[in-house]
Amino acid sequence: MKATVGRREILRGSALIGGSLALSSFFPTWARTVSSGITAPLPTVSGQDIDLTIARQSMMIDGKTFQAIGVNGTVPAPLIRLREGQRVRLRVNNRLDEDSSIHWHGLLVPPEHDGVPGVSFPGIRPGDSYLYEFDVKQNGTYWYHSHSGMQEQEGHYGPIVIDPAGPDPVQYDREHVIVLADHSPLSPAAIFRRLKVNPGHFNFQRQTLSGLLARRDQPLKERLDWGKMRMDPADVSDVTGSTYTFLVNGHGPQDNWTALFSPGERVRLRIINASAMTTFNVRIPGLTLQVVQADGQNVRPLDVDEFQIGVAETYDLVVRPADAAYTFVAEAVDRSGMARATLAPRPGMLAAVPELRKRPLATMKDMGMDMPGMEGMNMSGRGVDPSAEQNASSRLGGSANAATATSTNGKTPAGGMAEMGHSEMAGMDHGSMQEMGASSSAATGHSGHQMGSMKMRDFGNAPQVRRDPGVQTISPMPVDRMGDPGQGLEEVGHKVLVYKDLVSLERNPDVRAPSRSLDIHLTGNMERFMWSFDGQKMSAVHDPIPFTEGERVRINLINDTMMAHPIHIHGHFFELVTGHGDHSPRKHTVIVQPGGIATWDFTADAVGDWAFHCHLLYHMHAGMMRVVSVRPKGAAA
Structure with missing residues (x-):
């Protein structure tokens, strides 16, 4: 068998003394190959009338049997292939002994067909069926999954490809759909129970005291501050490879799913992150990745070597492989x-x-406390100097991207600050950091965490956030991180995609300036595995975030936690505010980096109630979900 990693040279030599098969078990699962390659394509369904049946089944991963939930007997569920402009009827039959559902992730459908039990429809009872029927208004790469319980974790997910009604601007000779996922022998309920008892249960890479003290790349005071807060810099993922096998199209690393091509072809890879909890860093050593689509929306072609894909995001790539394996x-x-x-x-x-590669560790920036060039700066508040704001606005290329709207709490939106460079921030009048620490303590009555003069639980920085044990930290000075490559990719030595690189291929359909701005804080208590928006969890009695039909709103997502969150809104696309004017990239899901701000504009053009949530399954299940309610024009408040 051909070597797959450098260390396998050891195996090749050991084979001479009969040790090859025995020693192979010492290598991690991703480094072993027991299959010469599975080349079977994904099962596909298409047409105007499609039947889907949800049922329990078993599946083989790397030669082992796992329990799963499949659709039409497969994991992933069948590829649904549609065409823009057609009408489709999808009859979904539930053969489980529990309620189920299907949400068409990223598709613009009527709310009653969006598939979220308790929000837009009652769900599908055991033994019953439900007919989803809608016009296909878009093209691109999307996916579908359960929104009931935690069934995604068990395999209830599948890809969708919608071919354009006219010519496709992406030129390619062959395509492959790649569905990434994570699967565990533990049930979702067992995983969630362990997380509630001990949020670090699956983190076998956690820092030890000796390891923390031994870090020479981090000042001693900073290391001790981490310890004071009882927070672990290695706490990057809640559920890890200690229980997960990471899958490509339902196959583990040893299965070695293989995509075939002819040398010289332009190969389109439609990549979907359908995992429950795993952010992936994707690369193909030896190949340049040309990004041509993000979340089903065409972007100007961009060459990169690697990119980070959050749960629920999709990226389309074009690669040109030679006569070799990759x-x-x-x-x-x-x-x-x-x-x-x-x-x-x-x-x-x-x-x-x-x-x-070496594991990433959280930094002061991930705590919302990394402010280069802070010498001489005053930071007692979060308002901005009008001249600095004007400069930031002009940098964004006009009123359509100017962060000048008033937020609902009467303050300048965080997005205005997020768009500034450090040189512009230097002109801001903010009081002293020492004053901030003292005044916030007196104002809130919370001692909170304190690092130097900065407080980590100052509700003065987030007045709309509910004062609750579920809010462990509030970032003292979150910053725009839309130009960051993502955790672990800061110094890899090659080109990594960042959100600010993305430019829409077509002009945005709505280029009006926002009429108002809304700050939404991503909040949590990592020690107790509690997650929320603005300190408020999803409850049986909806407390929706209201919008009026047709209004244009700027949303500032402010991450007060030390974990990245992929945030998804149903029924709508939004435009990332990254300085690209009327060609801002359009997405339905965005990773909000820890201690960071992600700003987007959207048009509330779909009347109804829509789910809005973190797409990390157990974060959503623990409470990081709300309802967005778009009310008809003229409706009573």
Whole structure:
């Protein structure tokens, strides 16, 4: 068998003394190959009338049997292939002994067909069926999954490809759909129970005291401050490779799912992160990745070497492989494992599998406390100097992107600050950091966490956030992180995609300036595994976030936690505020980096109630979900 990592040279030599098979078990699952490559395509359904049946089943992963929930007997569920402009009827039959549902992730459908029990429809009872029927208004790469219980974790997910009604601006000769996922022998209920008892249960890479003290790349005071807060810099992922096997199209790393091509072809890869809890860093060593689509929306082609894909995001790539095999690497963000596949011109070919890279550790920036060039700056409040705001507005290319709207709490929106460079921030009048620490303590009555003169639980920075044990920290000075590559990718030595690189291929459909701005804080208590928006969890009695039909609103997502969150809104797309004017990238899901701000504009053009949530499954289940209610014009408040 051909070597897949450098260390396998050891195996090759050991084979001479009969140790090859025995020693192979010492290598991690992603570094072993027991299959010469599975080349079977995903099962596909299409047409105007489609039947889907949800049922329990077993599945084989790396030669082992796992329990799962499949659709039409497969995990992932069948690829649904549609065409823009058609009408489709999807009859979904529930053969489980519990309620189920299907949400068409990223598709613009009527609210009653969006598939969220308790929000837009009652769900599908055991033994019953439900007819989803809607016009297909878009094209691109999307996916579908259960919104009932935690069934996604068990395999209830599948891809959607919608072909454009006219010519496709993306030129390619062959395509492959790649569905990334994570699967565990534990039930979702068992995983969630362990997280509630001990949020670090699955973190086998956590920092020890000796390891913390031994870090020479971090000042001693900073290391001790982490310890005071009882927070672990290695706490990057809640659920890890200690229980997960990371999958490509339902196959583990040893299965080695293989995508075939002919040398010289332009190969389109439609990549979907359908995992429950895993952010992946994706690369194909030896190939340049041309990004052509994000969340189903065409973008100007952009060459990168690697990109981070959050749960529920999709990216389309075009690659031009030569007559050789290549390893597709989707490395878990915490480096606890990888999903792995092969691109090859012929079955049975293998390429080297790179070793897992060094685990990332959270930094002061992830705590919302990394402010380069702070010398001489005053920071007692979060208002901005009008001249600095005007400069920031002009940098955004006009009123359509100017962060000048008034927020609901009467303050300048965080997005205005987020768009400024450090040189512009230097002109801001903010009082002293020491004063901020003292005044906030007196005003709130909370001692909170304190690092130097900065307080980590100052509700003066987030007056709308509910004062609750579920809010452990509030970032003292969150910053725009839309130009960051994502945790673990800051110094990899090659080109990594960042959100600010994305530019819409077509002009945005609505380029009006926002009429108002709304700050939404991502809040949580990592020690107790509690998650929320503005300190408020989803409850049986909806407390919706209201919007009026047709209004244009700027949303500032402010991450007060030390974990990244992929935030998704149903029924709408939004435009990221990254300085690209009327060609801002349009998405339905965005990763909000820890201690960071993600700003987007959207048009509330779909009347009804819509789910709005973190797409980390157990964060959503623990409370990080709300309802967005778009009310008709003229309706009573």
